[in-house]
Amino acid sequence: MTHTTGQAVDVSVSGGGAYELLGIALEEGFTGIGVKQHGPHKGRFLHLDDLGAIPDKRDGPTIWSYPR
Numbered sequence: 001m002t003h004t005t006g007q008a009v010d011v012s013v014s015g016g017g018a019y020e021l022l023g024i025a026l027e028e029g030f031t032g033i034g035v036k037q038h039g040p041h042k043g044r045f046l047h048l049d050d051l052g053a054i055p056d057k058r059d060g061p062t063i064w065s066y067p068r
């Protein structure tokens, strides 16, 4: 949803790169972070957005994982 409005991005990254990017994302103020780091490396990514609170969805900064 937020991808289509340019307010979110999924970055293909895994392992040490994912660790590094997560730290940078937090430093830079991203407030919505989704982590998919299971399965084949080519399918792993971090979702980043700066939407903050979304009525009925999230109260503020949040991080989540994706189901297998």
Ligand SMILES: [Zn+2]
Binding pocket: 003, 008, 009, 010, 034, 047, 048
């Ligand atoms: Zn995403």
